[in-house]
Amino acid sequence: MTTTTEAPGAELGKARLRKEDARLITGQTNWTDNIKLPGMLHMAFLRSPFAHARITRVDVSGALSQPGVIAAFSGADFAGEQGSLPCAWPVTADIVIPAHPPMAVDEVRYVGEAIAVVVARDRYAAADALASIDVDYEPLPPVLDIRTALDDGAPKVHEAGNKSYEWVFASGDVDAAFRDAPVVVERTYRQQRLIPCAMEPRAVVAQWLDDQVTLWSATQIPHVLRFALSAFFGIPEQNVRVVAPDVGGGFGSKLQVTAEEVLAVLVGRRVGKAVKWTESRSEGNMTVHHGRDQWQRIRIAADRDGRIRGLDVDLLADMGAYLMLVTPGVPLLGAFMFPAIYKMDAYSFKCTGIFTTKMPTDAYRGAGRPEATFAIERIMDELAAEIGIEPLELRERNWIKHEEFPFTTIAGLTYDSGNYEAATAMAKELFDYDGLRREQQERNDRGDPVRLGIGISTFTEMCGLAPSRVLGSLSYGAGGWESASIRMLPTGKVEVVTGSSAHGQGHETAWSQIVADQLGVPFEDIRVLHGDTLVSPRGMDTYGSRSLAVGGLALVGACDKVVAKAKVIAAAMLEASPDDLEFSAGRFSVRGDPEASKTIQEVALATFAAHALPEGVEPSLDSDATYDPDNFSFPHGTHLCATEVDTETGFVKIRSYVAVDDVGVVVNPMIVEGQVHGGIAQGIAQALYEEGVYDDDGNLLTTTLADYLVPSAADLPSYVTGRNETQASNRLGVKGVGEAGTIASTPAVVNAIIDALRPLGVNDITMPCTPERVWRAVQSANGGAA
Amino acid sequence: MTHITVMVDGVNYADHVEPRLLLVHYLREVVGKTGTPIGCDTSNCGACIVLMDGVSVKSCSVLAVQADGSDITTIEGLADGELHPVQRAFHEEHALQCGYCTPGMIMAAADLLRDNPHPTDEEIREGLEGNLCRCTGYENIVRAVRRAAEAGVAP
Ligand code: FES
Ligand code: FES
Numbered sequence: 001m002t003t004t005t006e007a008p009g010a011e012l013g014k015a016r017l018r019k020e021d022a023r024l025i026t027g028q029t030n031w032t033d034n035i036k037l038p039g040m041l042h043m044a045f046l047r048s049p050f051a052h053a054r055i056t057r058v059d060v061s062g063a064l065s066q067p068g069v070i071a072a073f074s075g076a077d078f079a080g081e082q083g084s085l086p087c088a089w090p091v092t093a094d095i096v097i098p099a100h101p102p103m104a105v106d107e108v109r110y111v112g113e114a115i116a117v118v119v120a121r122d123r124y125a126a127a128d129a130l131a132s133i134d135v136d137y138e139p140l141p142p143v144l145d146i147r148t149a150l151d152d153g154a155p156k157v158h159e160a161g162n163k164s165y166e167w168v169f170a171s172g173d174v175d176a177a178f179r180d181a182p183v184v185v186e187r188t189y190r191q192q193r194l195i196p197c198a199m200e201p202r203a204v205v206a207q208w209l210d211d212q213v214t215l216w217s218a219t220q221i222p223h224v225l226r227f228a229l230s231a232f233f234g235i236p237e238q239n240v241r242v243v244a245p246d247v248g249g250g251f252g253s254k255l256q257v258t259a260e261e262v263l264a265v266l267v268g269r270r271v272g273k274a275v276k277w278t279e280s281r282s283e284g285n286m287t288v289h290h291g292r293d294q295w296q297r298i299r300i301a302a303d304r305d306g307r308i309r310g311l312d313v314d315l316l317a318d319m320g321a322y323l324m325l326v327t328p329g330v331p332l333l334g335a336f337m338f339p340a341i342y343k344m345d346a347y348s349f350k351c352t353g354i355f356t357t358k359m360p361t362d363a364y365r366g367a368g369r370p371e372a373t374f375a376i377e378r379i380m381d382e383l384a385a386e387i388g389i390e391p392l393e394l395r396e397r398n399w400i401k402h403e404e405f406p407f408t409t410i411a412g413l414t415y416d417s418g419n420y421e422a423a424t425a426m427a428k429e430l431f432d433y434d435g436l437r438r439e440q441q442e443r444n445d446r447g448d449p450v451r452l453g454i455g456i457s458t459f460t461e462m463c464g465l466a467p468s469r470v471l472g473s474l475s476y477g478a479g480g481w482e483s484a485s486i487r488m489l490p491t492g493k494v495e496v497v498t499g500s501s502a503h504g505q506g507h508e509t510a511w512s513q514i515v516a517d518q519l520g521v522p523f524e525d526i527r528v529l530h531g532d533t534l535v536s537p538r539g540m541d542t543y544g545s546r547s548l549a550v551g552g553l554a555l556v557g558a559c560d561k562v563v564a565k566a567k568v569i570a571a572a573m574l575e576a577s578p579d580d581l582e583f584s585a586g587r588f589s590v591r592g593d594p595e596a597s598k599t600i601q602e603v604a605l606a607t608f609a610a611h612a613l614p615e616g617v618e619p620s621l622d623s624d625a626t627y628d629p630d631n632f633s634f635p636h637g638t639h640l641c642a643t644e645v646d647t648e649t650g651f652v653k654i655r656s657y658v659a660v661d662d663v664g665v666v667v668n669p670m671i672v673e674g675q676v677h678g679g680i681a682q683g684i685a686q687a688l689y690e691e692g693v694y695d696d697d698g699n700l701l702t703t704t705l706a707d708y709l710v711p712s713a714a715d716l717p718s719y720v721t722g723r724n725e726t727q728a729s730n731r732l733g734v735k736g737v738g739e740a741g742t743i744a745s746t747p748a749v750v751n752a753i754i755d756a757l758r759p760l761g762v763n764d765i766t767m768p769c770t771p772e773r774v775w776r777a778v779q780s781a782n783g784g785a786a
Numbered sequence: 787m788t789h790i791t792v793m794v795d796g797v798n799y800a801d802h803v804e805p806r807l808l809l810v811h812y813l814r815e816v817v818g819k820t821g822t823p824i825g826c827d828t829s830n831c832g833a834c835i836v837l838m839d840g841v842s843v844k845s846c847s848v849l850a851v852q853a854d855g856s857d858i859t860t861i862e863g864l865a866d867g868e869l870h871p872v873q874r875a876f877h878e879e880h881a882l883q884c885g886y887c888t889p890g891m892i893m894a895a896a897d898l899l900r901d902n903p904h905p906t907d908e909e910i911r912e913g914l915e916g917n918l919c920r921c922t923g924y925e926n927i928v929r930a931v932r933r934a935a936e937a938g939v940a941p
Contacts, residue, residue: 024885027821027861248886504884681923705830
């Protein structure tokens with residue numbers, strides 16, 4: 001029998017259109033807010049209007065008499081069972097982790113903190129009844145600026161004070177590196193507070209049947225959430241099922257165990273009915289964890305020729321009012337990335353985590369790494385200006401040469417692969433670097449009011465989170481493995497169960513491609529299941545660009561086991577020794593006798609029938625595998641941005657943007673390119689548009705999408721992408737791509753703006769670089785009114 | 787309660803609704819057209835866009851009673867046996883990731899192309915200014931609309 005099976009590996013690298021799309025483009029979706037259950041009730045939360053206040057009285061009785069209201073509860077009503085929202089990353093032994101009840105009982109510490117909940121027949125009735133709850137507050141002073149929060153006499157967020165922790169790291173002799181250094185540059189950069197704004201607002205539905213609860217949630221982490229509900233809220237793990245149905249984006253914001261999820265479970269149990277809650281955007285902007293919010297003091301010491309001697313970083317990181325799931329660990333994910341792709345003799349890092357009366361911060365796309373990359377890439381430009389050399393030239397003098405890999409950095413990470421020269425050369429060519437530099441010079445020479453600037457970001461990141469032993473050494477509360485299962489169905493079709501939980505990444509497509517190659521079955525014959533702890537009982541979920549670099553490898557391990565089992569059965573069918581069989585493109589054949597062969601589908605059917613299995617062989621080809629990576633992965637790239645900056649209006653236009661990324665081997669180039677695009681957009685948004693702003697009383701001013709400027713298509717440029725490929729040291733050679741664009745693009749854009757204005761004497765502008773800020777920077781540099 | 791009759795995706799519905807009920811809640815919760823999602827509460831995101839008598843509207847900023855007597859097309863009714871050219875182009879150009887903005891984006895793009903069958907990239911970007919996407923960076927959305935335009939959107 002002749003078949004025309006494609007060669008093994010045929011799927012890898014193919015721009016397969018996505019399996020996910022059919023339902024998403026026709027509206028046949030299953031968002032959590034779509035769920036309707038019999039008798040389901042709706043919850044609405046009363047939230048604190050004060051940044052900081054003592055609660056002296058909460059009276060929910062008024063709400064109870066409102067039409068359609070079934071129940072209303074204050075924090076005190078759940079005091080015995082609501083516990084404290086977990087922080088899984090106690091980064092130091094003496095870290096202060098304050099109690100964080102899902103509903104405040106005695107004191108509120110940020111605007112939006114939940115105080116009471118109404119349960120009603122529909123969402124309108126629930127919302128209406130909130131007005132009938134009486135709360136007495138004694139306002140307390142807000143704490144809003146981490147630069148002064150540790151001063152003597154500063155008001156306290158928590159009894160224990162405003163310092164949560166101090167974490168330090170040092171490598172090499174930093175004093176020696178700075179002592180007598182010919183050049184030292186010091187800067188302080190602001191990482192403004194960002195609001196993630198996934199387009200799908202959070203939503204939860206909880207339903208109890210007997211002693212079992214099912215929680216549907218718009219979450220990135222159904223498995224972690226199940227564990228948390230059990231470990232911290234006393235619901236036996238075997239009785240908890242968590243489902244992440246279609247989830248409309250996350251970017252880290254849905255990597256959380258939220259008050260509303262916990263309360264849905266507790267309230268549902270109390271009222272004996274399914275309950276649902278869907279946030280409004282304004283509610284979400286206030287109460288979905290925020291990102292970034294750091295002050296970064298960074299010092300770099302170098303020789304006259306630009307060789308870096310040492311780097312010293314001192315961060316103040318705004319924790320917000322409480323420590324949520326990984327709040328204190330976010331700056332640590334950046335701690336190892338300040339040295340980036342550069343060689344140096346010494347490095348020291350200190351981070352102080354500080355409480356304020358604001359929404360807690362936590363992971364947001366890149367989590368720690370965009371902050372680090374911004375600071376190092378910005379100060380490399382400043383160092384270049386100080387020494388008087390081309391910023392790309394300075395980078396090249398310091399970066400790890402491609403023949404030096406694997407290379408252990410001063411921060412102790414071992415970069416397994418990369419080629420900064422190749423990525424940069426490709427980016428320069430796509431960008432027309434030399435041509436743009438010439439145009440820039442011409443414009444400067446003629447004093448053009450619209451200046452051209454070129455911004456460089458030769459970034460790397462650590463992702464593929466993460467080797468469990470490294471997480472352990474950093475005091476993280478869990479491991480970093482991922483799991484996968486393969487179910488070989490009797491008809492030769494395949495069910496793939498993955499522990500990672502997609503919310504836009506395209507796992508159903510990419511995972512099908514990997515399995516199609518590994519098992520030699522058609523792409524169309526594979527279904528990928530995820531996001532339901534009943535279907536996929538083990539997993540560490542999706543964040544930190546880990547799905548492919550960890551979950552993808554688990555998949556390969558599971559496929560190996562299927563093939564190994566199938567080989568024994570195929571050998572029996574072919575009356576050969578398993579050692580004499582080779583497996584290729586879905587077919588087991590006897591070496592030297594290609595006519596004697598069985599497809600994996602034939603083996604699957606024979607296994608199901610189980611009529612003639614070899615002695616001691618179970619009638620199943622199914623397999624489970626777990627993969628724990630040995631190392632992080634280190635995507636890198638060179639991003640180049642050209643901006644036109646109007647010195648008269650302060651308006652910044654991105655004229656061109658080139659991104660050359662090395663994300664290792666690519667499973668689906670179309671999906672990878674999409675991730676790069678979206679990542680770049682989010683980084684540009686930080687550079688130019690977005691900032692979560694609190695007023696002097698601690699009220700969030702940017703509660704709507706009219707105030708918090710998520711950019712539209714009209715605000716963003718077109719991107720040119722290119723790819724260089726060096727293989728990561730794992731079996732697929734993959735590195736991860738989810739966060740790369742965001743990490744790279746923010747400094748590229750700001751460097752471009754500063755590069756345009758440096759001849760006018762501007763060397764920094766605080767993000768977001770709004771027209772007003774740019775204009776003021778130009779004015780003050782001109783000696784004009786600031 | 788007010789009595790309204792509305793045609794939604796070719797089917798007639800008659801319902802008693804609260805005067806304050808938003809059209810998007812009527813569509814999602816009364817009619818069951820959950821294909822149309824909600825992304826904000828200030829008419830900024832465009833996730834909820836439907837066609838009302840052939841013209842795109844943000845269904846979160848229209849009351850159900852204002853839709854009385856009108857003909858609504860949602861994302862669920864756009865395909866007519868086969869995918870609408872804009873739907874197909876979104877798939878082929880990978881113009882969606884999580885897909886949450888997609889229904890509104892597709893409806894807005896369909897309306898844009900009806901007005902302007904051959905838009906420039908800049909016109910596409912301006913035309914979709916009222917639709918926010920957090921995932922794609924818009925590059926592939928622009929490509930998809932261009933592709934749909936090239937394919938010729940049915941009148
Ligand atoms: S939900 Fe209608 S514009 Fe956002
Ligand atoms: S595809 Fe996720 S918001 Fe547009």
